Amino acid sequence: MTKVAIEKCLEYEKELVKEKIETCLSAIGDLASFLKPNGRVFVKLNCVGGFSPDLGITTHPVFLEAIIEILKQYTSDIIVGDNPATKDLVSTLKRCKLYDVITKNNLKILKGDDLITIKNSKPKLYSSFEVSREMIEVDLLVNLPKLKTHSLTYMSIAEKNLFGMIYGLSKAGWHVKANNPLQFGEALNDLYGAILEAYQDKKMLHICDGIIGLEGEGPGTAGITKKAGAILASSDAVSLDRVAAEVCKLDPDKIFVTKIADERNYGEGNLERIEIVGKSLVAFADLRFQEPVNQTSTFGLKLLKYDFLRNLLLEHPLIEKDLCIKCGECVKICPPKTLKIKKGEFPYLKAKECIRCWCCAEVCPQNAIQKTKRPLIGRIALKNRN
Numbered sequence: 001m002t003k004v005a006i007e008k009c010l011e012y013e014k015e016l017v018k019e020k021i022e023t024c025l026s027a028i029g030d031l032a033s034f035l036k037p038n039g040r041v042f043v044k045l046n047c048v049g050g051f052s053p054d055l056g057i058t059t060h061p062v063f064l065e066a067i068i069e070i071l072k073q074y075t076s077d078i079i080v081g082d083n084p085a086t087k088d089l090v091s092t093l094k095r096c097k098l099y100d101v102i103t104k105n106n107l108k109i110l111k112g113d114d115l116i117t118i119k120n121s122k123p124k125l126y127s128s129f130e131v132s133r134e135m136i137e138v139d140l141l142v143n144l145p146k147l148k149t150h151s152l153t154y155m156s157i158a159e160k161n162l163f164g165m166i167y168g169l170s171k172a173g174w175h176v177k178a179n180n181p182l183q184f185g186e187a188l189n190d191l192y193g194a195i196l197e198a199y200q201d202k203k204m205l206h207i208c209d210g211i212i213g214l215e216g217e218g219p220g221t222a223g224i225t226k227k228a229g230a231i232l233a234s235s236d237a238v239s240l241d242r243v244a245a246e247v248c249k250l251d252p253d254k255i256f257v258t259k260i261a262d263e264r265n266y267g268e269g270n271l272e273r274i275e276i277v278g279k280s281l282v283a284f285a286d287l288r289f290q291e292p293v294n295q296t297s298t299f300g301l302k303l304l305k306y307d308f309l310r311n312l313l314l315e316h317p318l319i320e321k322d323l324c325i326k327c328g329e330c331v332k333i334c335p336p337k338t339l340k341i342k343k344g345e346f347p348y349l350k351a352k353e354c355i356r357c358w359c360c361a362e363v364c365p366q367n368a369i370q371k372t373k374r375p376l377i378g379r380i381a382l383k384n385r386n
């Protein structure tokens with residue numbers, strides 16, 4: 001049995017958050033079992049872009065500070081970072097209001113440019129990934145996902161947050177290599193397998209900040225901020241994600257990234273073999289997250305393996321001109337470069353070339369990227385079924 005701890009925490013009040021995280025940690029084995037004195041820690045934020053913490057998109061500064069104060073009881077050798085989608089890390093940290101917490105506590109910010117290749121010895125699609133040496137040459141990885149839905153992967157929690165370990169802006173390229181949901185799920189798991197191998201003799205802790213999360217069309221501004229009041233912690237990302245789906249009442253059949261991980265034995269995805277400690281699921285009986293509209297049932301995933309069906313079956317991005325400020329962030333990230341912009345004009349796209357990765361919506365600061373209505377044939381073919 002793997003363990004997932006859940007606690008209820010309704011507000012970002014530092015002492016309260018700290019107490020709840022400590023309760024979670026003691027329920028899964030206390031920090032001393034994860035971190036030797038003066039060990040080196042890498043704290044992986046969820047810092048996809050420069051958003052206000054109140055939106056529920058990025059790691060909240062109070063949550064980070066609570067974690068830091070707990071870690072500092074054991075070590076001061078702490079590196080903090082992420083690979084934001086379009087901007088450099090420092091400016092993104094400032095916009096997310098995380099920078100002051102990091103400097104006030106004299107922590108190191110990930111430099112990131114000294115790269116190493118980590119390998120998955122039994123990959124399905126890809127065996128090698130470039131990541132920063134500073135992320136790997138540590139004693140403990142503390143992964144801090146948010147509790148979010150995701151237009152492409154249905155949920156984006158512990159395992160998906162580790163996609164941000166891929167160096168710099170090269171993450172977007174993986175959406176082109178693995179350009180349908182199922183392939184992307186396999187690629188994410190190839191990466192996760194490589195991370196597990198790289199951390200074979202080290203420890204991992206996944207602590208999810210779900211005090212405020214995101215429902216609907218996450219993981220960016222197209223999602224809806226949701227007061228969820230939950231903190232989850234586990235040493236197993238797969239188990240944490242499976243339990244998070246229960247907490248949010250999301251459909252376990254659609255969490256395909258977790259299902260693939262479970263099939264590959266990267267963690268425990270069977271709820272019956274996961275011990276939930278701390279608060280029980282009953283404490284979250286009234287919580288229900290709105291799903292993203294993208295169909296990710298097993299049946300839909302199989303159809304979407306055929307590229308030509310994508311345009312027949314799926315909605316595509318639509319720029320809301322009333323909201324767009326012509327900043328060009330969506331154009332910068334669009335992996336197949338199908339979004340374009342001319343000086344002073346709104347972005348436009350060739351829908352046929354769009355791979356529906358929704359990276360554009362993830363980085364848009366204005367929630368100006370909406371979805372067209374799904375074509376009728378897609379509504380019929382992808383009707384909610386497994």
Ligand code: SF4
Pocket residue numbers: 317333334335336337338339349353354355356357358359360361
């Ligand atoms: S337009 Fe948006 S959804 Fe389409 S490929 Fe570009 S980033 Fe992805």
Ligand code: SF4
Pocket residue numbers: 319323324325326327328329330331347363364365366367368369
């Ligand atoms: S759609 Fe969003 S990201 Fe793209 S240019 Fe407009 S405001 Fe910027």
